[in-house]
Amino acid sequence: MPEILSLNNVTFSYTPEDQNSRNAVDNVSFAVEEGEWIAIVGHNGSGKSTIAKLMNGLLFPQQGDVRVLREPLCEENLWESRSLMGMVFQNPDNQFVGATVQDDVAFALENNGIPFEDMVKRVHDALEQVKMNQFLDHEPHHLSGGQKQRVAIAGALALKPKLLILDEATSMLDPQGRAEVLQTVQTLRAETGLTVLSITHDLEEAMLADRVLFMNDGKKFAEGTPAEIFALGDKLVEFGLDLPFALKLSKLLQKEGVPLMGQHMSEEELVNDLWTSNFNK
Amino acid sequence: MDIKLQQVSYAYAQGTPFEKRALFDVDFDIPSHTYQAIIGHTGSGKSTILQHFNALLRPTSGEVHIGDRLIVAGKKAKDLKAVRQKVGIVFQFPEHQLFEETVLKDIMFGPMNFGVSEEEAKARARQLVSLVGLPDNVLEKSPFDLSGGQMRRVAIAGVLAMDPEVIVLDEPTAGLDPRGQKEIMDMFYQLHQERHLTTILVTHSMEDAARYADNIVIMHEGKNVLSGTPRVIFKDVATLKNFRLEPPRIVRFQHKIEHMMGHPLSKVCLTEEELAAEIAQVLREERAES
Structure with a gap:
């Protein structure tokens, strides 16, 4: 399987001048291959979100490198690399810019200079994929949390990304909303073979992944199938998660x-x- | 301190073309020292109702009794400071409200606003910091240098520093990792018991409502539609479905077990510990019979 993204011995500190402070990410390596669903789990402050910021070049590592399609991520290829990654964030209310659902999905396409005819088709297709095509002209703030996150996923899909990154995308939703979003991602994977990376501390969400990275205090503590990771049992609890x-x-x-x-x-x-x-x- | 809502209705932007009614003739009592959970689907009116508990919103009709204070529709209520001191609200993501230079100053801000002396406010801050599970050395740090979970705890300490009799929690654990969630919920439960507080938990988590509450109120489309103990509320799955709610996972699992055994257990189990003990009991009885 071709590699889409990898971290190679990546170390990052928010306070590099302070020798005593802990690295937010400490010598972490892993690769995401096409078609995989990878989950990164870990307690608050374990380095999960820092990894997300390193992956799309919001932060750059002090040591090691991040490679996108095997090319080291740098200032020159930053924008191109970002266009390969669709991101959905935690708070559904913080990521809407359009006045209607379809305007919102079109926003990133417009920024990327996609021709109008093509744009209309892509917006419709993306919303159909998340089953929100009945809501084209709805105002985003009237949608439920789960519906908002599905629209956010459509916004990411419209750019035809290689990788969909979910950064705690279900943690603010009610149980129905969470189930709705996870169902949507599962269906997308089954139908399109989309590559997914989800950052989460919801173990039920992690159980859906093919592979799980278990972070603790900035280090990769373990990596394996969900069954292998959950076999760690009490270690999960010790490091802030649950069984x-x-x-x-x-x-x-x-x-x-x-x-x-x-x-x-x-x-x-x-x-x-x-x-x-x-x-x- | 009791809180009583009588025929409370509330409309946002009343008298404008954007008027939107959020509560319809809500009637309920929250007796002193009880732990109440308010559950309901998104948009059911949970957040609107909680702002009535310390008069952040005044009803557009009906009345709210908060201890011996009466808040009536259409009448301007004066001097609500005492009410606000007695009823502390921990809003969703309370860490967004942190603003001071140091953790110590941030926690002291609330009580000093209510006339507590500087020494007393300082003493409270020191005590509360350890109560919410933070090391003493955070007091002199900027709250903005702390992790998200730590900031949440500082914000909670700030509400507790006002020494409220009633504490209202709006999704207090959203975004925390599982251990953080459990620590915070256990801490509130301990405070509830030790300080004889009245606790009102507004939540999507049926698990937390089942585990901690004495009584659960279900909100649906702006009305309170059902109230009862967790065992009663979570017994009737069909009714919950009508309100677009599901019982906690442990109750759903109990149904699977009952289906397998071919007969129901003696009670609705609200926690994993309870269900494990109940199954063990059934097995002991069956063995004794055979």
């Missing part, structure tokens, strides 16, 4: 003396184990 729901309940059941064959990641596995180990006897 996935089914795993937490498996542990509590075993503590209560309920025999189980193992500890489970999914609700279905846990229910099945409870059935075979206990009730179906």
Whole structure:
């Protein structure tokens, strides 16, 4: 698989002159390959958002380099590189500029000098992909949080990015809004093979990814499939996260003396184990 | 301190072409020392109602009793300072309200505005900083040099420094990591018990409402439509669906277990710990029978 983006031994400090301060990102390396869904998880202050800013050149590392399509990111290729990455941020109310949904999606296209005819088609296509094409002339502030984030995703998609970056994009949404956005991303992936990088501390969101990077205090603590990462168990809690729901309940059941064959990641596995180990006897 | 809403309606931009009614004849009581959760779909009126609890908004009709103060529609209420001191609101993302040069000054700002002496305000700030889980050395730092989670704690300390009797929390953990969420919610619960506060939690998190609240009020399209203990509220899934709400994940999982067992458990379990204990109990009973 071709590499889209990589960080190579990247170190960044907000206060490089202060020897005693901790690096926000400390010698981190990873690569994102085409078609993957990667999740970066970690506690508040673990370096997740700094990584996002390093990826799109809002910050530059003091050591190491960031490569976009194998080219080191620098002042000269900054704008071109950014156009390959669509970003959706945390607060749905802070990223609207247009007076209507379709104006908003068109904004970045206009900035990039896309011809009008092409623009109309791209706006419609992008909104159709997130199932918001019924809302072309709606005012953004009348939409729900989940709908706003879907429009934000459409705005990113309209630029035909190589990579969609979700920076805590579901953390301010109600449970329905969160489910709506994640469903949209899953459908997009299934239909278009879009590459996704999501920065999150929602473990249920991370479980949808192909690969998870687990950050702690600026360092990459572990990298692996969701199952491998969640097998770290109490380390997750120690580093400010939580256990996935089914795993937490498996542990509590075993503590209560309920025999189980193992500890489970999914609700279905846990229910099945409870059935075979206990009730179906 | 009790808070009572009687037939409260509220319209934004009343008397203009943009008038929008947000509350319709809302009636409810919040008795002293209780922990209330207010839940409801986005746009149900939760945020509008919370601003009535310390008279930031006055009802367009009806009346609000806040302790012995009465706020009536159409009448200008004077000297609301005492009300604002007694009812502290922690807004969503309260760290956006930080402004002082140092953490110490920021926490002292509220109480000194309400006439507390400088020494007393300082003493409160020192005590609160450790209560909200921050090291003493943050007091002399600029709040803007702290991490997001730490800033949130400073802002919360600023509200607590006014020594309120009622504390209103609007999504207090939005954007925090799981440990931060748990620490903050546990801290509020401990304060609620130790200081005999009245606590009102406005939230999207059914899990927090289930775990901490004595009573839950559901808002839907500007009206309070249902009130009851968490066990009662989360029992009736069909009704919740009508209000576009889902029970907490633990309750949904309990339904799967009940489906597998073929009979219901003896109660609606509100936390993971409770459900694990309940399942263990059922298994012990079944084994004893066979």
